[in-house]
Amino acid sequence: MIGITGATGKLGRLVIYTLLQTVPASDITALARSPDKAADLAAKGVAVRQADYDRPETLDSALAGIERLLLISSNEMGRRVPQHRAVIAAAKQAQVKLLAYTSLLHSDRSPLAVREEHVATEAALAEVAVPYVLLRNGWYLENYTGSVGMAIDSGSIIGAAGDGRISAAARADYAAAAAAILTATADQAGQVYELAGDTAFTLAELAAQITRLSGKTVTYRDLPADECRAALMVRGLPEPIAARMIASDIGIAKGGLFDDSRQLSRLIGRPTTPLSEALATALKDRPINAH
Numbered sequence: 001m002i003g004i005t006g007a008t009g010k011l012g013r014l015v016i017y018t019l020l021q022t023v024p025a026s027d028i029t030a031l032a033r034s035p036d037k038a039a040d041l042a043a044k045g046v047a048v049r050q051a052d053y054d055r056p057e058t059l060d061s062a063l064a065g066i067e068r069l070l071l072i073s074s075n076e077m078g079r080r081v082p083q084h085r086a087v088i089a090a091a092k093q094a095q096v097k098l099l100a101y102t103s104l105l106h107s108d109r110s111p112l113a114v115r116e117e118h119v120a121t122e123a124a125l126a127e128v129a130v131p132y133v134l135l136r137n138g139w140y141l142e143n144y145t146g147s148v149g150m151a152i153d154s155g156s157i158i159g160a161a162g163d164g165r166i167s168a169a170a171r172a173d174y175a176a177a178a179a180a181i182l183t184a185t186a187d188q189a190g191q192v193y194e195l196a197g198d199t200a201f202t203l204a205e206l207a208a209q210i211t212r213l214s215g216k217t218v219t220y221r222d223l224p225a226d227e228c229r230a231a232l233m234v235r236g237l238p239e240p241i242a243a244r245m246i247a248s249d250i251g252i253a254k255g256g257l258f259d260d261s262r263q264l265s266r267l268i269g270r271p272t273t274p275l276s277e278a279l280a281t282a283l284k285d286r287p288i289n290a291h
Contacts, residue, residue: 001065002182003029003096005051005087006072008037010142011102014175015070015182016041023183031062053083059090066094068182071101073118077244080117081124088121088128098189099130100181102174105138105167105196105259112251131189133181138196139168139257141275144206145282150235151207152216158235159203159220159245160228164252166203167196167259170273177267196259197272206275213279225250 002019006012007030019028025045030038038048051062053074063069071087074080084101091099104110104118118136125132151157177195181188201209204220211218223231225246232242251257265272 001027001029001067003031003063003066003069004072005031005053005070006074007041007048008032008034009072009075011171011175011178012070012072013041014172015072015178016046018172018175018179019182020044020046022179029066051087053086054079056086056090059086060093063090063094063096066091066096068098069096069100070178070182071099073102073121077114077117081120084117084121085124088124088130092128092130097131098182099125099132100135100178100188101125101132102178103134103136105136105194105257107134107136110251111254111256113247133188133190134192135174135178135181136192136194137174138259139166140171140174141168141197141273141278142171143168145278148210148214148279148282151210151218152214154235155216155218157203157207157210157218157220158223158228158231159249160223160225160253161203161249162222162253163202163204164249164255165200165258166252167198167200167257168275169195169197169264170278173197173264173268173272177264180267180269193263193267194259194261195264195267196257196261197275198262198265199272199274200258200260201275209276209279210283213276213283 004012004015029047030041031049031051032038033052035048035050042048049062050058052058069091074083104115107115107118207218207220228246229242
């Protein structure tokens, strides 16, 4: 039995749909804070159980009978460590045979501020001694394709990443990697995978690609952190989100999201999704006008 936490999130749902291509639905359990949001998964024959990171009392029954578990990192910054610890403790109690955790690319040496909660979770896994494998994911291409419209409308991308290169991959690529690990016949306990896109790009190159594909000129404006935060807030981003974006950009400028090992493409048996393809998909519903 394979269990997926955060099953109604974008990554969790993709992992389950990927698993369904090779695994009987009866062997998959969707673990979700709000099971009512998993009607599409239940309709496929997937078991749905409530599993709330903030309610440890839901976790023991949720993980009963689960042999392989994917712990998808919580998106609640500042609360991840206790939430993750609750799941890890329940996995130990349930005698889960393998726990796969979606950590951060090169978390052991990353300059990104978000590394701290991932490092603490990795330490908790070692401390509790659940058999585990680390899926250290890089950035999603969707982190950038989701704001293509804003870039086109404003004519620029604002950031503080300098010439830092980003080895991003599509969310579906990371989902395929998780599915591959959860169904692997070889023992995965103790393995650490640094997962990233095959080809890296700078934010200036991102802007150039959007320009080429959309027919609208988009430039990259590299700004000092304070100026960047103010400019992002002018564009409507709440201050906490703007601050997180800048903190990430500073880490990118230091090489925090670059990786050329191609472990991800080897794991999934195909090249990762190119930036141009992801952008073309994001742009397909927008009118493309010539200069």
